[in-house]
Amino acid sequence: MPDEIPVQSQTPDALMLFGFWYRALPSDRVHRGQLAKAMLLEQPLVIGRDPQGQAFALRDACPHRGMPLSCGRLEGRQIECSYHGWRFDVHTGQCQLIPSLVPEQNLKVDRIYAGSYPCEERDDFIWVFVPDPGPAGAGFTKAGAASTPAPEIPKFSEHYKIAYLTADLPCSVDHGIIGLMDPAHGPFVHQAWWWRTQHSIHEKRKNFEPIPYGFRMSAHTPSSNSAPYKLLRLYADADSINTTIDFVLPNLRSEIIRAGKYWFSSLTTVTPITRSQCRIDVVAAWNLFRWIPFGPQLLKFVFAKFVEQDRRTMELQSEGLKHNPHLMLIDDADRPAKWYFGLKSAMLDVKKNGVEFKHPMSGPVTLKWRS
Ligand code: FES
Ligand SMILES: [Fe+2]
Numbered sequence: 001m002p003d004e005i006p007v008q009s010q011t012p013d014a015l016m017l018f019g020f021w022y023r024a025l026p027s028d029r030v031h032r033g034q035l036a037k038a039m040l041l042e043q044p045l046v047i048g049r050d051p052q053g054q055a056f057a058l059r060d061a062c063p064h065r066g067m068p069l070s071c072g073r074l075e076g077r078q079i080e081c082s083y084h085g086w087r088f089d090v091h092t093g094q095c096q097l098i099p100s101l102v103p104e105q106n107l108k109v110d111r112i113y114a115g116s117y118p119c120e121e122r123d124d125f126i127w128v129f130v131p132d133p134g135p136a137g138a139g140f141t142k143a144g145a146a147s148t149p150a151p152e153i154p155k156f157s158e159h160y161k162i163a164y165l166t167a168d169l170p171c172s173v174d175h176g177i178i179g180l181m182d183p184a185h186g187p188f189v190h191q192a193w194w195w196r197t198q199h200s201i202h203e204k205r206k207n208f209e210p211i212p213y214g215f216r217m218s219a220h221t222p223s224s225n226s227a228p229y230k231l232l233r234l235y236a237d238a239d240s241i242n243t244t245i246d247f248v249l250p251n252l253r254s255e256i257i258r259a260g261k262y263w264f265s266s267l268t269t270v271t272p273i274t275r276s277q278c279r280i281d282v283v284a285a286w287n288l289f290r291w292i293p294f295g296p297q298l299l300k301f302v303f304a305k306f307v308e309q310d311r312r313t314m315e316l317q318s319e320g321l322k323h324n325p326h327l328m329l330i331d332d333a334d335r336p337a338k339w340y341f342g343l344k345s346a347m348l349d350v351k352k353n354g355v356e357f358k359h360p361m362s363g364p365v366t367l368k369w370r371s
Helices: 172-183 183-188 227-236 295-320 335-353
Strands: 020-026 035-040 043-049 055-059 074-076 078-080 088-089 095-097 119-122 124-129 163-168 201-213 214-220 243-249 253-259 264-275 277-286 365-370
Touching: 020 035, 020 043, 020 264, 035 124, 035 264, 043 124, 055 119, 055 124, 074 227, 088 119, 095 253, 163 172, 172 277, 183 295, 183 365, 201 295, 214 335, 243 335, 277 295, 335 365
Parallel strands: none
Antiparallel strands: 020 124, 035 043, 043 055, 074 078, 078 088, 088 095, 119 124, 163 277, 201 214, 201 365, 214 243, 243 253, 253 264, 264 277
């Protein structure tokens, strides 16, 4: 790709990628016996738990006359619509009762389905598989299985702590994702005396390599200009601290830091809610600092600061983006963003034209930038 291509021409029309797992809600926001609402890829969902606590996700619209099922109530493994009392199995969406039918009316109730989605709980979040859209006007049938297992944070010991953070971003998923992988904003957006200052900016070289449906910043020793990594080196008493950062479609950024027997692992996702809104969820697991009583809170504090700085920045950016200004991506600092757009359009091409996935990277690359 040549330099300075306008972002618009690389963005496939703010299209969203169907056929993947997405984080819908934190587990602790979905209580037994209650119905929660969520939105993924412009699809309204009702999310709840069956009597065994197992999570389910249905399209939040009754297949009869469209009443949101979230207005209804749970009755064991069934959800009852508040308008005419039709009942649906919460996991399959299959209709099991239409109260208005009289005995001689032989409507095949069990052929009617509310839209249902594969739903799994992983690492304190409820994940929902959003399938490729079926033919228009086809109505709902039994939901197919997900094509892949729901993503999970890699963990390297039996005992660990886990915490999450979430923030709504007033921008398209593409701006959310490229904001996440952009190395050059660090010194300007994420300044704090305990982290780094603008003056600590220096030249960096990072090796990247293609991985299936994504790219990896190869294992490296993290930047020496941040205090926490210096601390970690002392604490772990390990010569080498290793960090690997992966980005994989549709929206997964995972970071693994290992130092001797200690590890820190996170999976950050930017989830499309609508075409112009997304949400960032950071979930981290670690066995570091387990002896510090405030370890998790401390970590959450640090991450919350970062996420809030990013959120605030994107909120301001969305003001600037309102009237479609000309944008550009430069080398090398914006190269990961270009790869993202390349990966995304390759995936859209697979879905639209059934061609083979064409990875935008042909091999390992070293990028240089100042940050
Ligand atoms: S709209 Fe749901 S039962 Fe009629
Ligand atoms: Fe950031």
